[in-house]
Amino acid sequence: MTFSGEFLAFMSLALVAVIGGVLLLNLTRVVHMVVALVFTFVSIAGIYVLLSAEFLAAVQILIYSGSITIIMLFGVMLTRHNDTSEPKTGRLRKLLLFLGVLGFAFAVYIGIYNLDLPSAPNDLHVNNTEQIGIELYSKFIIPFEVTSVLLLVALVGSIVLAKRDDDKEAEKE
Amino acid sequence: MVEELLYSEAGLLNFGIFFLLATVLLLVVLGFVTYAILAERKIMGFMQLRHGPNQVGGRWGLLQTVADVLKLLLKEDTIPKLADRPLFILAPVIAFAPAFMVLATIPFTDKLQFADIGVGLLYYIAISGLTTVGIVTGSWASNNKYALLGGMRAAAQMISYEIPLVMSVLGIVLLTGSLNLNEIVEAQKNGWFIIWQPIAFIIFLIASTAELNRVPFDLPEAESELVAGFHVEYSGFRWAFFMLAEYVYFFAMASLTTVLFLGGWLPLPFLDFIPGAVWFALKFTAVIFVLVWFRVTFPRIRADQLMEFGWKVLLPIALANIFLTALLKEWLSIF
Numbered sequence: 001m002t003f004s005g006e007f008l009a010f011m012s013l014a015l016v017a018v019i020g021g022v023l024l025l026n027l028t029r030v031v032h033m034v035v036a037l038v039f040t041f042v043s044i045a046g047i048y049v050l051l052s053a054e055f056l057a058a059v060q061i062l063i064y065s066g067s068i069t070i071i072m073l074f075g076v077m078l079t080r081h082n083d084t085s086e087p088k089t090g091r092l093r094k095l096l097l098f099l100g101v102l103g104f105a106f107a108v109y110i111g112i113y114n115l116d117l118p119s120a121p122n123d124l125h126v127n128n129t130e131q132i133g134i135e136l137y138s139k140f141i142i143p144f145e146v147t148s149v150l151l152l153v154a155l156v157g158s159i160v161l162a163k164r165d166d167d168k169e170a171e172k173e
Numbered sequence: 174m175v176e177e178l179l180y181s182e183a184g185l186l187n188f189g190i191f192f193l194l195a196t197v198l199l200l201v202v203l204g205f206v207t208y209a210i211l212a213e214r215k216i217m218g219f220m221q222l223r224h225g226p227n228q229v230g231g232r233w234g235l236l237q238t239v240a241d242v243l244k245l246l247l248k249e250d251t252i253p254k255l256a257d258r259p260l261f262i263l264a265p266v267i268a269f270a271p272a273f274m275v276l277a278t279i280p281f282t283d284k285l286q287f288a289d290i291g292v293g294l295l296y297y298i299a300i301s302g303l304t305t306v307g308i309v310t311g312s313w314a315s316n317n318k319y320a321l322l323g324g325m326r327a328a329a330q331m332i333s334y335e336i337p338l339v340m341s342v343l344g345i346v347l348l349t350g351s352l353n354l355n356e357i358v359e360a361q362k363n364g365w366f367i368i369w370q371p372i373a374f375i376i377f378l379i380a381s382t383a384e385l386n387r388v389p390f391d392l393p394e395a396e397s398e399l400v401a402g403f404h405v406e407y408s409g410f411r412w413a414f415f416m417l418a419e420y421v422y423f424f425a426m427a428s429l430t431t432v433l434f435l436g437g438w439l440p441l442p443f444l445d446f447i448p449g450a451v452w453f454a455l456k457f458t459a460v461i462f463v464l465v466w467f468r469v470t471f472p473r474i475r476a477d478q479l480m481e482f483g484w485k486v487l488l489p490i491a492l493a494n495i496f497l498t499a500l501l502k503e504w505l506s507i508f
Contacts, residue, residue, distance in 0.1 A: 065305070
């Protein structure tokens with residue numbers, strides 16, 4: 001294994017991603033958790049870039065940066081500023097959890113250590129945006145269109161729900 | 174050159190090269206920001222029949238911004254007692270870092286570019302969205318109702334104007350067949366996209382002003398309504414960072430407009446003896462001037478008008494523009 005820039009970049013990105021995930025679980029305030037989540041998502045996007053899947057990375061950031069802002073707003077609106085949740089777990093439960101985590105880590109290690117992936121065709125990363133586009137619009141056009149119809153239904157549904165709420169409130173007044 | 178560096182062995186030399194390049198870019202951008210602020214104040218002064226800064230550094234006030242920044246650096250760094258300390262400190266960093274990252278993908282001339290990314294345009298739009306997270310974080314961490322209101326407005330504005338921004342650019346992507354900014358510039362050899370995509374240009378200019386939080390869309394920092402907006406509680410160096418992020422975006426967005434619609438470094442016909450960098454600088458300055466002009470001449474619009482304008486006017490027109498572009502491309506087959 002060469003000590004290349006790619007290795008360094010992977011290690012730092014992976015470290016940030018894992019630390020972000022751990023902080024997400026351990027912090028007590030909602031907004032802190034969301035900020036930790038931002039770091040995780042951005043470093044995962046960085047790992048996509050290392051795998052030369054730039055399109056995926058850009059889309060990951062584009063979609064998650066918007067949705068995370070929304071989650072953060074919900075977190076701000078639905079919780080009080082100094083609200084903290086206090087964990088109430090016994091020592092026995094913590095010990096069992098720790099053993100479970102150890103077991104899982106061991107199982108994954110065994111699984112990965114002897115895993116032999118057949119080397120995939122190596123030109124998938126060349127012009128990957130163009131390749132995704134061609135695949136999507138030649139082979140998978142029907143699922144793609146069905147997804148867009150589904151999103152449209154969700155949009156119309158949310159508008160209908162929001163409208164109905166308004167009417168009821170107006171009647172009450 | 175950058176391609177080779179990326180695959181080379183990690184060493185102190187390569188690290189030094191990258192570090193040096195980034196530092197030079199940062200210094201150039203800081204220089205730009207210093208004089209952009211001065212130029213903005215001067216233009217605003219002239220348009221409102223005032224003099225503008227004319228005391229510090231000669232009659233053109235050339236050292237005014239330097240003095241202002243120095244004052245900011247010497248100012249006491251206050252953090253409110255009830256603020257959320259870690260996030261309060263982190264927020265200006267989250268807001269500024271994407272602003273600088275975005276600059277990597279912009280081609281200033283055919284040789285001067287830091288990263289030739291295949292999805293350059295998408296990269297720009299994606300990364301620039303991250304700044305809003307910093308703004309919302311900072312506004313929440315301040316523990317101040319005006320700051321929080323400003324942050325809420327910033328989030329709403331970012332989400333509703335990012336969509337017309339992307340949709341207006343889709344016409345260009347259709348005509349070019351690429352998201353790479355270099356190829357987009359190359360595709361403008363037979364006519365800049367401001368000629369082929371005038372509707373997209375107008376939508377892009379409006380949406381980009383909104384993304385930059387500048388007048389007439391400066392609701393997140395509307396002084397007369399929100400004291401100072403999302404950065405009420407910030408002072409000194411941290412406040413300077415928010416402002417710096419704003420002006421670096423100003424730089425980046427003007428560069429992006431130049432690249433997308435004004436042909437980047439491409440010269441006008443018969444004038445190609447002037448180097449590309451000069452052309453880029455001229456077009457860039459023109460865009461900056463137009464954005465400053467907006468700021469001086471338009472009043473701020475209301476929050477509900479902002480939302481209605483974004484969703485009911487800009488988005489349908491942008492969608493119609495995509496449809497029209499597709500039809501033109503099929504029927505006329507110019508490209």
